[in-house]
Amino acid sequence: MDAKNDSKLIRIGVFYDGNYFYHVSNYYYHGHPRKSRISVPGLHSLIRTMVAEREHVSENLCRIVDSHYFRGRLTAAEANLRHLLFSERNFDDVLTREGVVAHFLPVSHGSEKGANISLALEAYEQMVHTGFDVVVLVACDGDYVPLVRKLNSLGARVMVIGWEYAYEDDNGGRRQTMTSGRLMAEATYGIWMQDIIEKQLYPQDKIDALFVSGNTGNYPASEGNEPEDEGYDEEDDYDESFPAERRRGTVVQLKSGYGFITPERGDHDFFFLWEDLDNCEFDDLRIGEKVEFEVGTNDRGECARKVLWLDPDGIPYAAPSAPENEEKQDDGNGQSF
Numbered sequence: 004m005d006a007k008n009d010s011k012l013i014r015i016g017v018f019y020d021g022n023y024f025y026h027v028s029n030y031y032y033h034g035h036p037r038k039s040r041i042s043v044p045g046l047h048s049l050i051r052t053m054v055a056e057r058e059h060v061s062e063n064l065c066r067i068v069d070s071h072y073f074r075g076r077l078t079a080a081e082a083n084l085r086h087l088l089f090s091e092r093n094f095d096d097v098l099t100r101e102g103v104v105a106h107f108l109p110v111s112h113g114s115e116k117g118a119n120i121s122l123a124l125e126a127y128e129q130m131v132h133t134g135f136d137v138v139v140l141v142a143c144d145g146d147y148v149p150l151v152r153k154l155n156s157l158g159a160r161v162m163v164i165g166w167e168y169a170y171e172d173d174n175g176g177r178r179q180t181m182t183s184g185r186l187m188a189e190a191t192y193g194i195w196m197q198d199i200i201e202k203q204l205y206p207q208d209k210i211d212a213l214f215v216s217g218n219t220g221n222y223p224a225s226e227g228n229e230p231e232d233e234g235y236d237e238e239d240d241y242d243e244s245f246p247a248e249r250r251r252g253t254v255v256q257l258k259s260g261y262g263f264i265t266p267e268r269g270d271h272d273f274f275f276l277w278e279d280l281d282n283c284e285f286d287d288l289r290i291g292e293k294v295e296f297e298v299g300t301n302d303r304g305e306c307a308r309k310v311l312w313l314d315p316d317g318i319p320y321a322a323p324s325a326p327e328n329e330e331k332q333d334d335g336n337g338q339s340f
Contacts, residue, residue: 013058013065016135017050018126019103020142021074022118027166027180029284033260033277034170037214043101045212046141046164049199052209054137054162057192069129070103073122075110087287123150135159140190145183151190160191168197178278251313254292260285264294264307273298273307282320283312295319 028041047067055062082088098105106125108118119142126138127150138154140147141164151161165182187193203210252266252273262285263272273296277285288294293315296307311319 011058011060011064013054013060013136014133015050015054015065015067015137015139016126016129016133017047017067017070017103017139017141018122019070019072019074020119020122020140020144021072023143024072024141025074025284029277029286030168030180031214033285038259039214039216042213042215043097043103045214047101048212049205049209050139050162050164052205053192053194054139057162058137058160067102068135069133070101071106071122071125071129072098072103073106073118073125074108075118076107077110090286119144119146123147126150127153130154130157130159137162137192139164143180143182143186145185148183148186148189151186155191161189162192162194163187163190164194164196166196249295249297251293251295251317252307254288254290254294257285257288257290262288264296264310271305273305274301275307275310279308279310281309281311288312293317 024041031037032040047070051062051065051067055065058065076082076091077087079088082091095105106121108121122142126140129135130138134157136159138159139162140151143165151163154161163182163186165187167179167181169177169179171177199205200210200213250266250269250273252264252269254262255265255272256263260277262275264275265272275296279296280288293313294307295311295313297309299306299308313319
């Protein structure tokens, strides 16, 4: 390794695909033993460390001079209707404190388009005007490959922050998130975050700082989601022999990654997991929301599956767009199937 250059300032620009970042953060909060969200300040600190190592300079000379976050956002009226205004404002505060410029695209009923195009245009424009030494992309989509090549042509090294993980949900189905192999191959520095976290490739304090302590700071906890022992095990298996039946009801409790629904008809509440939501994120739900669900069962009895969040007219909201490479396999050439 070359000796460190203690006189060269490394200017870093960070660009977030917000939908992807939020999706991964949800996994670590609901589906990973950490049970905590990803910390924006902690991630920025680790980015500086990783850039310093690869650029052979002191970490003190690696500075994030610009950062941008792109994601769809509901109108104020619709967010207020869904009781999401406080949640959105709380995360805005996190971005503001860390100096991240937020770019929100219009979204209605869960449908949002164009975030990746906006990110690419902004990254290219900022590179032209600012002249970053290293551009960091928190993204998974192979569609960003042309952006990486353009940034390279302007003299920037590109670091891609990506995750790959897989797990079995409580329905026995395999769920996985993958990052485009082609995108990683084009990057100057391809970073597999799951290896850094699981193999503890950095000091423990750096790894711990990647996660929000006590679920404060990055995202608000859902109302009433403090961990409690209700006697439910997230490893309960569903019995597929029960016939499917659709019902409607009201969310009456929200805990840490699970909740309960009181049906319009019936004599008991139905338990559901965060993985059972088909058209929204768990943290979007609030007590009192109307939902539709399929009646299933686990080893403790009946439960709710394939839960759909309903609008005030009783119509299911459209499902939000998932990260492009969610539950796809990448052949290494950017083609998913």
